[in-house]
Amino acid sequence: MRTALLLAIPFALALGTAHEARAQAIEVVVEPPAAFIATAAPEYYEGRPVYWYNNYWYYRDHGRWGYYRSEPVWLRDRRAHWVDRRGEYVRHGYVRPAYRGEWHPAPARYRYRR
């Protein structure tokens, strides 16, 4: 009896995880379009470039796009310091939003002149 129960516990853990995976599969997170990656300035986190797009942080991993299902604290803090000066964004060329405090890379997208 004891042996059977002890064997059943890991199986039950896996079963529970599978249930969660099925529940989470309802949300479909699609990779950012190429035009966004081409023109958006990344943040650098955990030794790789990451991009904030549609409320997720995306990174490239072996030729595919992955994302953080929950926002890393460090990136959340960075994002909290972005100041999006929409009024200045209309001029063509790369405009880095102003930051409170020290300089760091901006999430602004570059706009090419026509």
Add this chain to the structure above:
Amino acid sequence: MKRLISLIAPMLLAAAIGCGGGAPPAQSPQGSDQTAQAQPAADNVAAVGENEDDSTADLADHHRHHHHGGFAMFIAMSLDAIGESPDQHDAIVKIQHDMHAKMQPAKDAEKAVLLALADGVAAGQVDQAKIDAAVAQLATASAGVHDAVADSINALHKTLTPPQRQALVDKLESHLTVWNHANAPDEPTAKDAHHGHIAQLAHELQLSPDQVDKIRESFASSMTQAPKYDRAEAEAHFQAFASAFTSENFDAHALTTGSAVNSHMATWGVNRMVRLYEAAAPVLTPDQRAKAADALRHHANYKRSDSET
């Protein structure tokens, strides 16, 4: 003891079933966050997304009209949004400036094509011999771009950190995807394409549906006669560049496919554009021809910024 285990074990089993979903998330390399793979976008939205915003539209428009530097131009453009640190800024600006300066002969050759095309559109009849000569000049000039910028790319490799090198490769691949999309050989058959070059012309010149249909038909016919563009060649060059640039030892001079790829991209892109305007010119009204010619001259005199000479 056995009785105690018998009592506790079912409770542990029930807890395990309930808590399985709350297991620790997949750990990132530094061990704090859940990660997952994103779904690839459908082919028709992978380049520009579902809803084209201003930045995307500007980029697509750039890639429809400017081909002279091939991959080298993509590298220079990628530096516009690389996210450099303050101590890298001056070095990267200099490298980017040097790259554009070394691409100037190819840019001038492309300008000659655009101006000849503008004259032809304005007159309602394109001078094919003049266009062909200008395109040949562009092919030669763009073939020289890779060797001309190789030292700049080597300097860039030394300036960027490994994550920034990866970012540059990601951006390069993205520019290639957008450029392929903007210069697709099969646009004429995609009647529902809302973001293609024909759709843009229709918007800019206020074309009637009948004019659009005639242009599309003539363009499709013309493209069947065009020399084929080999995407696989560009993809192979990209893969070679990406592998080399993300390694510690990199020498742009060792990449042997750059000259051919740059020349082929430049000539494909500009020939496709020429064929589109050649198809449009006989269908346009005099006012529309004048407007289209002005737009081409505007692209011919393109400047990246107000300070560019």
